[in-house]
Amino acid sequence: MDFFPLYLTIKVSFTATVITAAAGLVLSWLLAKKDFFGKTLLDAVIMQPLVMPPTVLGYYLLSALGRGSALGGFLSDTLGIDIVFTWKGAVIASVVSSLPLFVKPAKAAFEGVSVELEDSARLLGKSEFAVVRSITLPLAKRGIAAGAVMAFARATGEFGATLMVAGNIPGVTQTLPIAIYDAAQSGDGFTANILVGIITVFSLTVLYVAGRFLKGRD
């Protein structure tokens, strides 16, 4: 029994969640608290992976990051970073597909922090950064935590986009969902059953924990 897919899935999901949370916090704060040109468009672009087939998303990423593209060529030739068909590709696919699941609850949580509380802090002499750190973030923390859990769960289940960008290389880029597909295709019902069992228990646990976060008291 090869547990590499499980190890890789945890590594990819964890890395992707950190990146998603960092980018998602900035994006959801901007969308919730600031007015700027192109805000609605930015919101739509972030949410698009929710409604687009993951293969289409993967195809976009493959085109953008492959060595044949300007960005992919630059990363590979100048910085020596290869994205496509590496675990980094799987991370990027997970980030893009989990971002909307983070931004939705985080943005709602930021919007729920009253401007009056933030203005009170400003009037008490606090800078914008201090206001975010001491008022906005603590009061939005429940929605942010829920978003992070959802993003992590989405990243562990990522299949289509990951397959397109990272491929299915056993021991290199074969994540849990891809390994299940592989096992089922090759008639290895034993492996498929075990992996399916793991991911079922895992995702149920994650959703339960997320639910507790959202329902819990302040």
Place this chain on the structure above:
Amino acid sequence: MLPADFLKAGIKVSIRFDLKKSIAGFDIDASLSLEEELMVLFGPSGAGKTLLLKLIAGIIKPDKGTVAIRGDKVFDSGERIDVPMRGRRVGFVFQDYALFPHMTIGENIAYGIPEKKDALAAEAVRGLVDLMRLTGLEQRYPREISGGQRQRAALARTLAAKPGILLLDEPFSALDYQVREKLRADLLRIHEVYPVTTLLVTHDLEEAFMLGARIAVINHGRIEQVGPREEVFYRPVTRNVARFIGFKNIFDGVVAGIDANGLIIHNSDMGAVRADAPSGGGVAVGGRVTFCIRPEDIVVVRPDKTAVLSSPSNVFDAYVESITGKGSTQMLFLKVGYSHVAGERGASIKAELPNFVVRKLGLCAGMKIRVLLKKESIRVIA
């Protein structure tokens, strides 16, 4: 005790502003100057009171104008000065207090203290907790204390930041009557200990009278009158101000004559009414004026006792339409100048009398009486 420098922070700070703003179909255009005092900004709901405070604090940006605190411009549309909220040293207490729900009362109060040294900050918190009667509540969260305590905690938090000026937006409106009475007294006491220049917004007449050494009356985004409390309450300069400050009897008339005793005004319902001429002048024979009298200034006389009146002028026949109790007083709805048929023409006048007077005179609905509108009680607005 509060550290000594706290007591000095807000002293002798002037605010001067002249602001214009159009927002959602509402225009505000107001200028005011106050110094080392507690001024009440009084006006009906929707007059622009809260908006004006937000413009001064920098929460909403004015379209045009200037705001100067202690002579320093914090906003000037011409010179493109717009100091952000954190730099204005404006203390602002929101109507619903805006205490931080995730912090204890102690943490809330300490939040805006500029001192870096913990010992000084702790001393300041202790002093404010003491001053605001919040002892023992420092570890509680805002949702765990009463409305009156929340209001005092919000004031303590605001004062802790040592504001140059203090803006209070309807600070007592969310509280019940008894708590409000006590907190008004608290505010006056605190203002004596910490005499920070304060602009307090209210739509409550009693509150305005109790708290404001000076009062500014605002209506439709314009300040219609500013002056010492008595001046505004007894000598309103516009019909609206008269209405807001409780001159419930407001009439139109034409000046029929002017002599050494004052004015003779002709009113279509009452006939000739004598009144003192307004000190500002501006009246001429033939000119239209507004004149008004407070309900509590109306003297009611039984028709059979008219002999006690020394002067026969300004005495009118009246008919009691109805009487409504108001607690310790009763409001009489009268028709004056009636032609012996109830309800036919005549000026409607409200008279407010103490209960014992109503009882002693045996007043009841349907009764014919006489009223005296004392000449010196009538306020004429040119």
